[in-house]
Amino acid sequence: MSVTTEPRQASFRIDMLWTDSRYRSTFLQIIALIAVMLAAFWLVNNVAQNLANLGKDFGFGFMTTPSSYDINQRLIDYTSRSSHSTAAVVGLLNTLLVAVLGCILATFLGVTAGVLRLSKNWIVSRLMTVYIEGVRNVPVLIQILLLSAILDEVLPHPKTAEALLGGFVVPTNRGFYFPIPTFQDGSLYVVLAFIASVIGAIWFGRWATRRQQQTGEHLPVAWIKLGLVAGVTLLTYLVMGLPIGLEYPELKGFNFKGGIYARTSLVALTLALSIYTGAFIAENVRAGIQAVSKGQTEAAFALGLRPSWTMNLIILPQALRVIIPPLISQYLNLTKNSSLALAIGYMDATGTLGGITLNQTGHAFETLMLLMAFYLSISLSISFVMNLYNEQVKLVERTSVAGGGFSVLALFAGVNGKWETLKKGDATMQPNYGVAGWLNLVVLLYGATLVMMLYYLFLDQSEGRDSYYLWGTGKQAITLFLTVFSATAFVTAIFKHYRFIDMAAAELVVFILAVLIGLPFGEMTFGLLDTSVVVFGGLAARLATIGYTVFGARPNVTYFYRVREGSGS
Amino acid sequence: MKTSVFLGTLAAAGLAAGVAAAGTLADVKAKGFVQCGISTGVAGFAFTTAAGEWDGFDIDICRAVATAVFGDPKAVKFTPTTGKTRFTALASGEIDMLSRNTTWTYSRDVDLKLTFLGVNYYDGQGFMVPTALGVNSATELDGATVCIQTGTTTELNLADFFRANDISYEPVPVETNAEARAKYLAGACDVYTTDASGLAATRSTFENPDDHVILPEIISKEPLGPLVRHGDNEWGDVVRWTLNVLIIAEEKGITAANVGDMAAAPGKDPEINRLLGTEGEYGAMMGLSKDWAAKVIAAIGNYGEVFEKHIGVNTAIGLPRGLNAQWTDGGLIYSPPYR
Numbered sequence: 001m002s003v004t005t006e007p008r009q010a011s012f013r014i015d016m017l018w019t020d021s022r023y024r025s026t027f028l029q030i031i032a033l034i035a036v037m038l039a040a041f042w043l044v045n046n047v048a049q050n051l052a053n054l055g056k057d058f059g060f061g062f063m064t065t066p067s068s069y070d071i072n073q074r075l076i077d078y079t080s081r082s083s084h085s086t087a088a089v090v091g092l093l094n095t096l097l098v099a100v101l102g103c104i105l106a107t108f109l110g111v112t113a114g115v116l117r118l119s120k121n122w123i124v125s126r127l128m129t130v131y132i133e134g135v136r137n138v139p140v141l142i143q144i145l146l147l148s149a150i151l152d153e154v155l156p157h158p159k160t161a162e163a164l165l166g167g168f169v170v171p172t173n174r175g176f177y178f179p180i181p182t183f184q185d186g187s188l189y190v191v192l193a194f195i196a197s198v199i200g201a202i203w204f205g206r207w208a209t210r211r212q213q214q215t216g217e218h219l220p221v222a223w224i225k226l227g228l229v230a231g232v233t234l235l236t237y238l239v240m241g242l243p244i245g246l247e248y249p250e251l252k253g254f255n256f257k258g259g260i261y262a263r264t265s266l267v268a269l270t271l272a273l274s275i276y277t278g279a280f281i282a283e284n285v286r287a288g289i290q291a292v293s294k295g296q297t298e299a300a301f302a303l304g305l306r307p308s309w310t311m312n313l314i315i316l317p318q319a320l321r322v323i324i325p326p327l328i329s330q331y332l333n334l335t336k337n338s339s340l341a342l343a344i345g346y347m348d349a350t351g352t353l354g355g356i357t358l359n360q361t362g363h364a365f366e367t368l369m370l371l372m373a374f375y376l377s378i379s380l381s382i383s384f385v386m387n388l389y390n391e392q393v394k395l396v397e398r399t400s401v402a403g404g405g406f407s408v409l410a411l412f413a414g415v416n417g418k419w420e421t422l423k424k425g426d427a428t429m430q431p432n433y434g435v436a437g438w439l440n441l442v443v444l445l446y447g448a449t450l451v452m453m454l455y456y457l458f459l460d461q462s463e464g465r466d467s468y469y470l471w472g473t474g475k476q477a478i479t480l481f482l483t484v485f486s487a488t489a490f491v492t493a494i495f496k497h498y499r500f501i502d503m504a505a506a507e508l509v510v511f512i513l514a515v516l517i518g519l520p521f522g523e524m525t526f527g528l529l530d531t532s533v534v535v536f537g538g539l540a541a542r543l544a545t546i547g548y549t550v551f552g553a554r555p556n557v558t559y560f561y562r563v564r565e566g567s568g569s
Numbered sequence: 570m571k572t573s574v575f576l577g578t579l580a581a582a583g584l585a586a587g588v589a590a591a592g593t594l595a596d597v598k599a600k601g602f603v604q605c606g607i608s609t610g611v612a613g614f615a616f617t618t619a620a621g622e623w624d625g626f627d628i629d630i631c632r633a634v635a636t637a638v639f640g641d642p643k644a645v646k647f648t649p650t651t652g653k654t655r656f657t658a659l660a661s662g663e664i665d666m667l668s669r670n671t672t673w674t675y676s677r678d679v680d681l682k683l684t685f686l687g688v689n690y691y692d693g694q695g696f697m698v699p700t701a702l703g704v705n706s707a708t709e710l711d712g713a714t715v716c717i718q719t720g721t722t723t724e725l726n727l728a729d730f731f732r733a734n735d736i737s738y739e740p741v742p743v744e745t746n747a748e749a750r751a752k753y754l755a756g757a758c759d760v761y762t763t764d765a766s767g768l769a770a771t772r773s774t775f776e777n778p779d780d781h782v783i784l785p786e787i788i789s790k791e792p793l794g795p796l797v798r799h800g801d802n803e804w805g806d807v808v809r810w811t812l813n814v815l816i817i818a819e820e821k822g823i824t825a826a827n828v829g830d831m832a833a834a835p836g837k838d839p840e841i842n843r844l845l846g847t848e849g850e851y852g853a854m855m856g857l858s859k860d861w862a863a864k865v866i867a868a869i870g871n872y873g874e875v876f877e878k879h880i881g882v883n884t885a886i887g888l889p890r891g892l893n894a895q896w897t898d899g900g901l902i903y904s905p906p907y908r
Binding site: 173355 | 652653656657660676677680681682702710711712713714719720724725727728729731732738739740741742743744751752755756757758759
């Protein structure tokens with residue numbers, strides 16, 4: 001038996017806050033926090049005061065007035081009579097277009113250049129070095145301006161322009177014209193056949209993988225997939241009597257008409273950004289490949305694998321773990337750099353909302369805040385998605401039961417026994433191919449909700465619909481949260497992340513709130529479904545989803561990699 | 570930490586003071602020069618000479634104001650601004666006044682809280698096309714690609730004009746006049762539209778000006794003039810009356826050459842006497858010297874002289890006076906009386 005004596009409690013004196021090490025750090029942190037908050041308050045207050053002194057009032061009402069200017073590249077309906085907020089959305093979509101095209105192209109360029117830089121061929125590897133070092137060390141703005149000037153000066157005027165590649169592209173100094181497919185009667189069947197053959201090819205791929213794991217036999221999967229998709233689609237196309245044609249652009253008046261028109265500003269910006277970012281990605285790829293031990297390659301060769309298989313099956317999967325995290329920041333950089341569009345007159349979000357709208361209305365604070373909110377949400381979304389992807393491919397430790405804060409699952413621990421959330425690499429985890437395929441319908445549910453919400457927030461321009469800025473705060477917040485949580489539930493479901501359950505629960509709560517404030521769900525589905533169908537069907541689907549993920553009978557083979565504690569597997 | 574808070578507060582206070590200054594005239598006098606916002610370059614209106622000095626029709630307004638305050642046309646610093654940065658620069662106090670072919674509109678006056686101080690050039694928006702296109706009227710421009718400076722009233726006029734005439738076009742937004750010129754000459758756009766004066770100025774810099782034609786349609790009213798921030802009437806008065814002095818001087822026949830003689834002793838015309846400071850204490854009412862107007866005219870010349878020197882028919886720009894003739898000659902240039 002041990003005897004413990006209570007330490008004598010020294011009575012607290014005020015000077016102990018800075019003399020006693022027990023209190024000092026907390027005390028100092030509180031002081032620092034107060035100081036920072038005061039400084040922030042002071043700055044905000046100062047801005048508000050100065051705005052008031054200038055006689056400017058803060059508000060977003062101006063966003064609902066007609067914009068009065070035209071935008072050349074618009075992915076949605078827009079005229080000069082549309083509102084400033086529609087103009088902003090046109091700009092947002094243009095930014096997203098450049099970001100998506102640029103990220104795809106940059107990844108392609110970067111991976112190619114990164115792999116080729118390691119080539120044994122002296123000329124190829126040196127050429128890639130020149131590309132990477134040359135491009136990385138010149139400011140991207142200059143590259144954008146240069147490319148734009150080259151396109152303007154070098155390409156022919158529409159009057160003298162000629163079609164290249166058998167009419168596939170007409171380059172002019174206003175942009176590139178491509179033929180556009182035209183759909184006639186029966187083309188629906190071709191599209192359906194295409195979709196069906198793609199699904200078939202995916203199914204075949206899974207089957208082939210399973211077969212290979214069981215028997216060790218390797219099929220030429222890629223060729224069979226290609227043959228399947230191309231063959232079925234082509235056959236349907238011929239049987240239906242060539243229902244899909246091409247409409248070629250023609251010179252009419254000042255410019256070409258018809259076809260798909262990619263303006264020089266779009267081409268120059270996308271190319272310049274992807275060439276620039278591609279050089280950085282190439283270095284990431286090279287670093288990732290070199291981080292894989294040389295023994296891996298030697299072992300693969302010793303097993304008799306071809307160099308291309310070694311690269312695709314052994315090196316790249318391991319290299320990806322090193323490549324993904326810096327890749328995220330390259331994608332973010334590309335997206336943010338797209339605001340340099342301003343320099344060559346590409347009408348992105350900075351050009352419309354942060355450019356003409358700002359300038360014509362004079363509401364600098366409001367427009368810039370909206371713009372910052374937009375870039376912030378885009379960047380956070382990209383990094384969210386890429387982090388989930390990283391979590392899938394990253395190196396995992398042997399035991400790593402995921403902890404990390406509260407999860408809805410804990411609420412049901414008493415009912416259903418305690419769950420442990422496992423990660424890949426845990427001893428008890430057994431991934432199972434093709435399991436719970438119906439659960440992928442969950443992805444459709446949340447995907448549909450997300451699309452519906454995005455359309456309702458940004459694109460819906462039907463008559464008599466109030467603008468977002470005129471709604472009550474409650475409705476504003478609920479629609480925003482419903483969008484956010486349906487997006488996070490959607491993405492976590494796609495990546496089979498264990499946090500899905502929390503996102504789904506949060507989404508359910510907001511969905512119920514949205515039902516209570518009477519969001520017009522019927523209208524939001526373009527009148528396809530009745531409001532009651534959406535409400536009750538949606539509630540039932542959500543409850544079923546959450547119920548299954550919590551009480552599901554096959555915990556270890558659902559895509560959440562959970563096991564009931566102690567049950568083993 | 571206390572020091573950094575203190576420094577932060579000090580810096581923020583400094584910023585605040587810059588914005589919320591009480592009187593621009595006092596500030597200008599204190600710092601010893603006028604900070605004048607100008608364009609990034611339009612031939613005749615704002616350009617740099619071979620010696621690297623800014624000169625031009627709009628520049629002379631800045632120089633006239635500097636002369637009015639300091640008696641020295643060189644007591645001015647220039648801030649080139651684009652169509653998009655100009656109002657922010659003015660509202661934030663970065664510049665004291667803006668003299669940059671800026672159109673006086675209701676919303677700029679009322680909503681952007683700017684004070685327009687008169688009109689130094691009555692303009693209108695026009696279109697320039699290559700002669701080779703064979704276009705005779707703006708209504709034939711269906712489907713054309715149009716270069717346009719963003720953030721200007723011309724952008725809005727253009728949208729309205731094409732909408733009203735129910736014809737389509739493809740806008741190519743550019744930032745500066747120089748950029749538009751390059752695009753237009755490269756054939757990346759069929760048409761360049763801006764104020765007719767700007768078109769004439771730009772055309773004058775082409776290698777073959779005759780290969781390009783300015784279409785007859787003038788689709789808008791563009792009264793251009795200097796402006797300052799709202800709520801600083803004393804400073805506004807200085808700029809307004811400097812412009813008016815130039816106009817009255819032309820009306821009364823006072824030139825840079827003869828102003829010295831006329832200001833030496835009171836003459837017969839009382840308005841000239843009041844203007845040149847040989848009668849009354851008019852300069853002091855505005856916080857300026859007695860003979861400020863005489864100095865302005867001596868240094869800059871009168872409105873007609875400034876016009877002819879930079880953009881008149883005998884220059885490369887070759888603009889006729891037209892609407893910008895004195896009211897006595899059937900134009901719109903008219904100053905309130907100086908009394």
